Amino acid sequence: xxxxxxxxxxxxxxxxxxxxxxxxxxxxxxxxxxxxxxxxxxxxxxxxxxxxxxxxxxxxxxxxxxxxxxxxxxxxxxxxxxxxxxxxxxxxxxxxxxxxxxxxxxxxxxxxxxxxxxxxxxxxxxxxxxxxxxxxxxxxxxxxxxxxxxxxxxxxxxxxxxxxxxxxxxxxxxxxxxxxxxxxxxxxxxxxxxxxxxxxxxxxxxxxxxxxxxxxxxxxxxxxxxxxxxxxxxxxxxxxxxxxxxxxxxxxxxxxxxxxxxxxxxxxxxxxxxxxxxxxxxxxxxxxxxxxxxxxxxxxxxxxxxxxxxxxxxxxxxxxxxxxxxxxxxxxxxxxxxxxxxx
Amino acid sequence: xxxxxxxxxxxxxxxxxxxxxxxxxxxxxxxxxxxxxxxxxxxxxxxxxxxxxxxxxxxxxxxxxxxxxxxxxxxxxxxxxxxxxxxxxxxxxxxxxxxxxxxxxxxxxxxxxxxxxxxxxxxxxxxxxxxxxxxxxxxxxxxxxxxxxxxxxxxxxxxxxxxxxxxxxxxxxxxxxxxxxxxxxxxxxxxxxxxxxxxxxxxxxxxxxxxxxxxxxxxxxxxxxxxxxxxxxxxxxxxxxxxxxxxxxxxxxxxxxxxxxxxxxxxxxxxxxxxxxxxxxxxxxxxxxxxxxxxxxxxxxxxxxxxxx
Numbered sequence: 197x198x199x200x201x202x203x204x205x206x207x208x209x210x211x212x213x214x215x216x217x218x219x220x221x222x223x224x225x226x227x228x229x230x231x232x233x234x235x236x237x238x239x240x241x242x243x244x245x246x247x248x249x250x251x252x253x254x255x256x257x258x259x260x261x262x263x264x265x266x267x268x269x270x271x272x273x274x275x276x277x278x279x280x281x282x283x284x285x286x287x288x289x290x291x292x293x294x295x296x297x298x299x300x301x302x303x304x305x306x307x308x309x310x311x312x313x314x315x316x317x318x319x320x321x322x323x324x325x326x327x328x329x330x331x332x333x334x335x336x337x338x339x340x341x342x343x344x345x346x347x348x349x350x351x352x353x354x355x356x357x358x359x360x361x362x363x364x365x366x367x368x369x370x371x372x373x374x375x376x377x378x379x380x381x382x383x384x385x386x387x388x389x390x391x392x393x394x395x396x397x398x399x400x401x402x403x404x405x406x407x408x409x410x411x412x413x414x415x416x417x418x419x420x421x422x423x424x425x426x427x428x429x430x431x432x433x434x435x436x437x438x439x440x441x442x443x444x445x446x447x448x449x450x451x452x453x454x455x456x457x458x459x460x461x462x463x464x465x466x467x468x469x470x471x472x473x474x475x476x477x478x479x480x481x482x483x484x485x486x487x488x489x490x491x492x493x494x495x496x497x498x499x500x501x502x503x504x505x506x507x508x509x510x511x512x513x514x515x516x517x518x519x520x521x522x523x524x525x526x527x528x529x530x531x532x533x534x535x536x537x538x539x
Numbered sequence: 540x541x542x543x544x545x546x547x548x549x550x551x552x553x554x555x556x557x558x559x560x561x562x563x564x565x566x567x568x569x570x571x572x573x574x575x576x577x578x579x580x581x582x583x584x585x586x587x588x589x590x591x592x593x594x595x596x597x598x599x600x601x602x603x604x605x606x607x608x609x610x611x612x613x614x615x616x617x618x619x620x621x622x623x624x625x626x627x628x629x630x631x632x633x634x635x636x637x638x639x640x641x642x643x644x645x646x647x648x649x650x651x652x653x654x655x656x657x658x659x660x661x662x663x664x665x666x667x668x669x670x671x672x673x674x675x676x677x678x679x680x681x682x683x684x685x686x687x688x689x690x691x692x693x694x695x696x697x698x699x700x701x702x703x704x705x706x707x708x709x710x711x712x713x714x715x716x717x718x719x720x721x722x723x724x725x726x727x728x729x730x731x732x733x734x735x736x737x738x739x740x741x742x743x744x745x746x747x748x749x750x751x752x753x754x755x756x757x758x759x760x761x762x763x764x765x766x767x768x769x770x771x772x773x774x775x776x777x778x779x780x781x782x783x784x785x786x787x788x789x790x791x792x793x794x795x796x797x798x799x800x801x802x803x804x805x806x807x808x809x810x811x812x813x814x815x816x817x818x819x820x821x822x823x824x825x826x827x828x829x830x831x832x833x834x835x836x837x838x839x840x841x842x843x844x845x846x847x848x
Contacts, residue, residue, distance in 0.1 A: 202642030206628065213630030213669075302626035306685075309592035309620040309695075310643035311612050538554075538595040 199312040200320050207324025210294070211331065220286045224332055227278050228339035231270065235347060236262040263348050270340055270355070271466040279362045280462040283332055287366050288373065288390060291325040295374050296383045304539045314535040322374065322527060329366040333359045357468040361461060364516070368456035369394045371523045375530040378537075397455040404448040408506060411441040416502035433498055456522045460515040467512075541569040544693055544724045545591070547602035547609070552586055552595065552748075560586045561597075562748040568741070570692075573715055573725045575735040575756075577832055578745030584728045585623055587745070588695050591726075592620050605693060616645060619691035621682045623698040623728070629671040633662055633681045636670065640685035648688055656684040661710060675702040683714065694718065697728045712738055736828040744835045752835045756828065763826030764799035768807060771817035778814050782807065799823070 197205070211217045235242045240252035241262065254261040297303060298321055307317055337358050345351040372393045377386030414421060418433035436442050495503070545568035552561040561583045568574045578584045589595040593610055600609050607614040627636045637656060641648040648656075657663040660680040670678060679702065686694055696715075700708045708731075715738050718725050729735050735742065736756070743753040752759060770792050774782075779789040787807065788795035794811070796804050804821065811818060826834075 197642050199643060199645070202639060205642075206631075206639055209635070210628060210630055300626060302622055302624040303628075305589070305592075305594050305620070305622035306625060306627070306640070307643060308594045309615060309618070309622070310640070311615045311645055312643060313612060536596070539589070 199316050200323070203317065203320025204324050204327060207294070207321070207327050208331075210324075211290070211328050214290060216286070216290045217328065220283070220290065220332055221335070223286075224278075224283065224336045225339070227274065228336045228343075231274060232339055232343040234266065234269065236266075241265070263350070266344065266347060267352075267469070270344075271469050274340075275358060275362075275465050275469070276462050279333060279336070279358060280365060280458070280465075283329070283362065284366050284369060284458075287329045287332065288369060288387065291328050291370065292373065292377075292383050292387050294321060294325050295377045296381055296386065299378060299381060299534070299539065301539065308539060315531055318531045318534050325370060325374075326363050326367055329363045330359065333362045352469070354469050358465060361465045361468070364519075365458045365461055368397075368458055368461075368519050368523055371456075371526040371530070375526050375533070378530045378534050393456065394458060397452075397457065398459050400448065400452050400455055401457060401459040404445065404452050407441065407445045407448055408509065411437050411445040412509075413502045413506045416505065417499040433502075453518055454522060456519045457510075457515045458519075460510060461519060464512050464515070541571055543567045544570040545574075545602075545604050545726070547600070549599060549601050550587065550590060550597055550609075551599040552583070552590065553598045560748055561590075564745070564748070564750055565602075566743045566750055566753055568724060568726060570724055571719060571722045572740040573719050573727065573738050575739035575742040576726065576728045576745065577730070577732065577735070577742055577828075579836055581747075582745040582836075583748040584745055585697055586748075588620075588697050588726070588728055592618065592695060616689060617692045619686035619689060619694040621679075621686040621694075621696045621699055623701065625678065625682045627670050627678065627681065627685075630669060632669050633657070633666040633673070633677075633684075636681050637685050637688050641688045644689040646689045652688075656687060659687070659714070660684045676704055676707040679703050679707070680710075683711070687718075691723065693724045693726065695726045695728075698730070699727065700729065700731055700734060708734060732827075732829045732832055739828075742828070744832060746836045752831065759831055760826045760828070761799060763830070764797075765824050766796040766798075766801070766804045767820075767822050767824050768794045768796065768804070768811065768818060769820040769822075770794075770811060771819050774811070774816060775814055778810065778816075781810075799825075 233243060233245045235246060236255060236257040236259075237246070237249060238256055240250050241255045242249045255265060256262065298307070308314065312320075337356055340358075341352065341355045344355065369390050373386040373390035375386075376389035377383060380386070410421065412435075415434045415437050418431055420429045420431045421427075422429055545566070547567070548565045550561050550564040551559075553559050564583070564587060576584050576587065586595060590597045590600060591604060591609060593612060593615065597609070602609055604611075605614050605617055628639075631639060634653060634657070637653060638648060654663065657666045660683050662677065662680050662684065665673065665677060670681070673681070679699065683696075683699065686696070700711050703711060712734060715725050715727070719738075719740075727735060727739070739756050741753075741755045742759065743750050745751070773791050774789060774794065782789045782794055786797070794807060796807055808818060808821070
């Protein structure tokens with residue numbers, strides 16, 4: 197077995213020995229089973245493997261809406277909240293001690309005195325940490341894949357995008373933890389730094405998103421907010437709001453560029469894990485609107501266009517690419533410190 | 540004459556803040572020998588071993604290890620190392636620790652080799668237990684086994700008997716002798732001078748980052764070799780003066796004759812007998828390693844007598 201294999205096997209053994217690994221795996225299994233327990237029958241949507249049924253005409257077995265809803269529960273609820281938030285937090289806690297333990301006196305001596313180069317050792321440990329998330333998300337996704345396939349006879353391989361994307365999101369956050377814990381040798385400092393950068397980047401992304409709405413989407417949709425009375429006035433659609441909003445958005449967009457974009461990458465998951473768009477006759481409609489037969493919730497074309505432009509304002513390659521650059525820089529700095537330091 | 544497996548010249552290490560840990564170490568270790576590195580706390584023993592095993596980057600280092608420049612990573616495939624205060628992953632079993640070390644060293648270890656190593660260190664029965672159930676001595680034995688997993692030509696042991704019980708120390712001593720008999724070179728850092736004395740072929744004594752004594756143990760202690768003659772009653776003053784005039788050390792009931800040869804002792808014995816003294820004991824005295832160590836590291840600050848760890 198080569199060095200990387202040895203280190204990955206060691207990481208696997210370490211994870212297997214941690215109670216938290218099994219707890220998270222069990223929680224993951226419960227969430228996945230909860231999802232699998234949702235079904236559709238002739239009356240509507242059933243929960244807990246048919247124990248409870250909510251009657252609804254649009255959600256009867258075989259309808260496009262039921263299929264879309266089942267997928268949306270995964271992409272809009274489970275992916276962002278369970279996989280994108282809770283699973284990442286738990287993985288961060290579980291993997292927090294890996295690098296501080298690795299560089300502790302007596303432990304690091306053993307590995308550094310062996311023939312592999314320090315960079316190889318670092319990479320092995322880093323990839324071993326990502327293994328945690330991989331091992332958590334993969335079985336989860338397999339359950340979801342099987343549930344979807346068995347419910348609708350559609351074997352949507354796109355669901356497996358969740359595995360690399362969640363690992364990617366975790367790695368963006370984890371890189372900072374590794375840098376700080378190698379630099380300081382402290383698990384707590386590492387965790388704090390990771391949470392700070394994660395929170396900071398999510399806040400920046402969120403603020404940029406809101407400011408963009410007011411700078412571009414709202415004017416393009418032909419709406420004008422009344423900042424004093426709080427109402428919204430319908431006006432002639434225009435390209436953008438005033439100079440101030442556009443300038444503020446430009447600043448925030450600039451600030452967002454070098455940061456890891458966990459929120460945006462999570463959103464990409466929703467685009468990648470999608471039903472076959474050719475078969476989807478719900479395009480341009482609100483799912484809730486179609487479910488509750490509320491025509492007022494139909495989205496007018498110019499608003500749909502404004503929302504489409506908002507969704508596509510940051511190309512995927514740019515968000516993923518710049519986040520990877522961030523990770524490369526931070527993890528590279530950590531590797532450099534690890535390679536240069538005396539132990 | 541045995542080949543030199545480790546030949547160091549001018550090894551220096553200066554930490555940030557201009558702390559000089561090593562100040563130009565030069566030493567040679569012969570192949571197939573047991574070499575002891577001694578020194579008080581902070582002398583730089585562990586720093587030197589860590590430089591040789593690439594754990595610490597030297598400020599300056601000239602010399603070779605197994606024929607390659609120090610720091611040449613691939614040559615570590617032929618080197619074994621047991622660090623001081625070693626910390627193995629607590630979730631591994633003894634057997635897995637050895638396999639992990641073998642994997643990092645890039646060697647395959649089959650069942651037979653694994654069993655032999657475990658038997659060598661007396662850990663065959665406990666090898667399937669995880670490390671957190673081991674005593675310190677057991678961890679140290681597994682550490683020893685992992686240091687040998689790659690069949691090394693040169694083995695560094697940093698305080699190998701630290702925390703090990705007397706029986707474990709005896710086993711460790713026997714292991715060192717066995718390794719030497721197999722033609723391997725063992726480089727030991729230890730503060731247990733009595734143990735080193737019984738196994739080491741040569742030693743170097745470090746003090747404040749510099750080598751103050753180095754050589755074969757027998758040669759280093761030969762200069763202090765003497766005979767002591769003990770009498771039943773006090774030696775007469777006239778005879779004592781005559782002995783002192785000839786360079787002997789005389790106390791009330793004891794005469795010291797310098798040198799390791801027996802011939803110069805004979806006239807002293809004759810003189811004592813003819814003077815009516817009854818000789819109760821004649822013994823050859825050689826300076827112990829501890830004496831040598833204390834003499835080497837003693838300074839004006841009165842370090843002498845403190846724990847040489």
